[in-house]
Amino acid sequence: MQPTKPYRSEDLHYLKMLARQYPNVQAASTEIVNLQAIRNLPKGTEHFISDVHGEYEAFLHILNSASGVVREKVDDLFSTTVSKAERDQLATLIYYPREKLEAIEAETQDMREWYRITFHRLIEVCRLVSSKYTRSKVRKAMPPEYAYIIDEMLHTHYEDSDKRDYYENIISTIIDIDRASSFLIQLCELIKRLAVDHLHLVGDIFDRGPRADIILDSLMDYHSVDIQWGNHDILWMGAASGSRTLVATVLANSLRYNNLEVIETGYGISLRPLSVFANEVYRDCDVHCFEVKLTGEDASHYTEKDKLLAARMHKAITIILFKLEGQKLLRNPSFGMADRLLLDKIDYEGKCITLQGVTYPLEDTDFPTVDRADPYALTGEEAALIDQLTASFRHSEKLQRHIRFLYSKGSLYKVFNGNLLLHGCIPMTEQGAQMEFSIGCEALSGKAFLDYADLTARRAYYSKQGTAEREFGMDFLWFLWAGRNSPIFGRERMTTFERRLILDESTWTEPKNPYYRFYNDPSVCDALLKEFGLEGEHCHIINGHIPVKSKKGESPIKGGGKLLVIDGGFCKAYQKTTGIAGYTLIYNSACFRLVSHEPFSGRANAIRENQDIASSSAVFERLESRMKIAGTDIGRQLQEQIDDLMALLWAYRSGAIVEDHKE
Template sequence: MKRKKTFSQEELRYLKLLAQQYPTVQAASSEIINLQAILNLPKGTEHFISDLHGEYEAFLHILNSCSGVIKEKVDDLYAATISKADRDELCTLIYYPEDKLEQLHETYEDMDEWYRITLHRLIEICRWVSSKYTRSKVRKALPRDYAYIIDELLHTHYEETDKRDYYENIISTIIDLGQADRFIEAVSAVIKRMAVDHMHIVGDIFDRGPRADVIMDSLLDYHSVDIQWGNHDILWMGAASGSRTLVATVLANSIHYNNLEVIETGYGISLRPLSVFANEVYKDCDVHRFAVKLTGPDADQYSEKDKLLSARMHKAITIILFKLEGQKLLRHPEYGMADRLLLDKIDYEHKCITIDGVTYPLEDTDFPTVDPKDPYTLTPEENSVIDQLTASFQRSEKLQKHVRFLYSKGSLYKVFNGNLLFHGCIPMTEDGQLLTFTLGGKERKGKEFFDYVDTAARQAYYLKPGSDERRLGMDLLWFLWAGRNSPIFGRDRMTTFERRLIKDESAWTEPKNAYYTHYQDPAVCDLLLKEFGLEGPHCHIINGHIPVKSKKGESPIKGGGKLLVIDGGFCRAYQPTTGIAGYTLIYNSWVMRIVSHQPFCGRKEAIEENKDIANSSQVFERMESRLKIAQTDIGRKLQAQSDDLRNLVEAFKAGAVLEDHRE
């Protein structure tokens, strides 16, 4: 005789709450059956991308093409029956349905036959990419206006004669009612939605490229995404939180690289206070070391007056930045960065500075707002300018919306399906030990340090403005951006001062943390994974941050396959270094593979000429058998739910919890 199960009072309290949702044996049993069915489905496809750096056109194309997966599906289905030109056109239609349809209307006089053929093909592609999901999950992804029709077409067996007539009638009705364009847009959206189950952005959405705000808008609408903060994301998060130092950093970087569109157009932040101040205070100053980098097709459109104003603005905000950084270092001796206090080390008489025992001549010592006896104090005018600019960052509704999203979907690191994701590094000592930081009055390293910093980063944004706790959080955001061996900066120092004022490039060196040497050792990777609770043959560390020099033969696969660096140079500025234009790491139910992308021709050419990004794919790990949802993090949660429901059924049968058959 089966022994009667007993329940603790705590278990009964929980089961009675669960019974409110599943009030009968039948209801609980049905849900158990549903959960077990889901657990036996193949694992969803994950995509990992990093270091987007504002390169919005290329990123949106990668998003629309699902990193080349849609083209692979189209070629698999139709390579033997459709010409390459027609397959390319079909792919472009899926990527950019509205724009492509507009072009095709000018090409075809009678669209009906084209509609009929195309709708059949799109439904077939949609059926294939959605085949490994439950019908319920697919339904939830369908656009409301066409959910019933798409569901019917996906699950109608065309081979049966009576069903074929039914299928064809639906297609004809869509065309006759003038709904074909909207229906194509809807099906294309479903194809893209089902081709990628979840997206990981492994840091650095912001800076260098033109429009990080456009990328953020696309991520806001994405069905399933998480973000691991990169140093450039932390920079903007700190600026939005009200850190004057990080506002000055954002502006100094953006002016230096002539990348103000995202600030002025994207986020509606006016730079007039800075331009007026710079033109007045720096009008007679030497600004040659602060000339703005002008690249690209628009470089010739700037007049000498424009260039001069930009250089003055760049110098003005950089001097404010040096002062604010100095204040921060004086306030936090625990950062261990007193050697980076440089304004007070300038020898104005001899126009030089001594750093780490080496004396360098300075190219510029013309600093009208710097008092050599009190170099880190802002003038009243500088205070006013940086306060106005900081208030503008805090008032930008769009920026605040994007930063809230970064906090809600982001973190310093993530453990997901056996992989450890973070942007930069796990700081290590030269002898291969975890580096210890003394912050917040306590020594911390490894996971404990990451967890502490993640919490402090949130305090910078969410705690009461003006409070000591919020200011400490904002200071820590700066430390993450530029602090010695910060886990998302990963270098000994940031040499902005040297780069602006010293000609000798040997002073510009920014030594990397020892992590970047040790991560080639599989045993070290295993130890780091274990620090975050991961063990096993299919566990990996996934990083961005340091561009992989692919053109020089460097591989993104490190540590005997235990670690992957997926910064392949999405941003045009980094492509001469990498030789490619980005990576996507794809992890499906069968394999892990890295897709390398070639430079994007541009949205206009892609639509008009059906040009795609050229991709090459390398499989570096195969699963012993097809992974099922039961073997994923989500699967373990679903299994726990199933176990709880089994306990509820037992409780119903034992009379410990009473069924409620009321409807």
């Protein structure tokens, strides 16, 4: 491949800088050969997960198993030579090496022989999952303390008797010097690292489940990940930014679902100020509408006194929330949500409220802190309380670390390898046009509005404290959480008020944006993809947010295969509705594969009984030929680097830049 003159004279300055890294023809040529070789490797496996909602045990199992990819590799290698029970144990060992190894040691008499056999099997699995990568990339993924040993074992030909002795000697030495357990654990971690090249988390890490913080800890340690913000993520991002309204929302939601562990244990935020306030102010109030949802073991652990305190706390923070939301709507008429100002519509004498011309009785009007003449004003005690709680969110070091990670690795949407990933929707009108928004901007829709919303969401966290940009940014985060037809809420209204205070369930409806009707039309999906620069047979929109009701026959595949909804009920609270426990998506060099999962029986049971999550996998789209890295976004970036290096070669050979041959 002879370099032509692919650069302009004004590019010489850049090429001279590039020459510092590749100072001569040999260095530049070697890198071109290396990059070209990488482009011809198979595309790495992408793993898509959505709506995990704090269910950390199920999430970590799906992550460890790569939605069945690891087990598939084990079966490919050993289905005819190793029993199912042993394959089950090997897969569990890879998922949970420390815990499973401890259990095996307790029940195995000859650990030396077990280690010898297991190391052989793990090396075979590792060799298979590393086959699509360059040796250099695999080496970089290896644990430094064992990199040389693993590299030697992966590339030893066992058929050669001399090499076989060498291989066996390595294993024996590892066992003899009491490093077998450490080596095994690192080998299992490497297999999981190589099984998936990149992870996409399509929104909603927080709420409902017990420990979103554990999920975020694992994501921060993951080798390659991006995140599309979900509405529940935006909620916590706003709380961490200092939005009093979103702090109140987090607490109201967490109390409602008895999900306080992540707040108190995970993030070290004390709720004592709220409990003291609620016990004092709401001691003599009716709180039956604010009873906390308790299920399973939680119900038996709570005394009547505990339940009463939780209901008082829930009511206290919910009334503060209604007031703060009202202040926000009054402050931002551009949100177009004046009809959601409800506290001033209450008829206290008649104990009712009129909504859209219909009068409904209220279950509770016992609100001692609401001033009927100024219903959205906080009392002095309420203001001091919410300020104290907000400061606790702002000063939680772990929460702030997680939110910075969400901002750095996340966005409202992402275009990646021909797919558009977004949690919610691209808002549309009833007529099928893209909905326009004029919220601090001039009539934006589609991609332009999502770009604006992404930037404004970042200002809520990064703009200077007390500035107009930060204050509006925090208001805008609330709009993204609960605003009419927001791109990550995607509904007409959020009916928290009605659900708490009105018995008539017809008022609880939250109509979905028309996007969720139009996305069944392939031509609509194609038009939306085109706006984001995506065209072609294998381009898709990948959504989360709206659980697919599988038990009612609903399919996650929409728009003739152009759109996939991968929220299938990861969260236990949704599984009665969906009938399953979530979808995940695998996209490798050969196909797209949708995996549906049954409920997870728990980490302890998985380790003890070698029980995997029961899953069914279906290929819904095959590629005409095996996709190489050349056909991916990274491949295109590598081609740009090759083009630059070819230009540098020309500059060297034409004398425009002088080579440096210093040793």
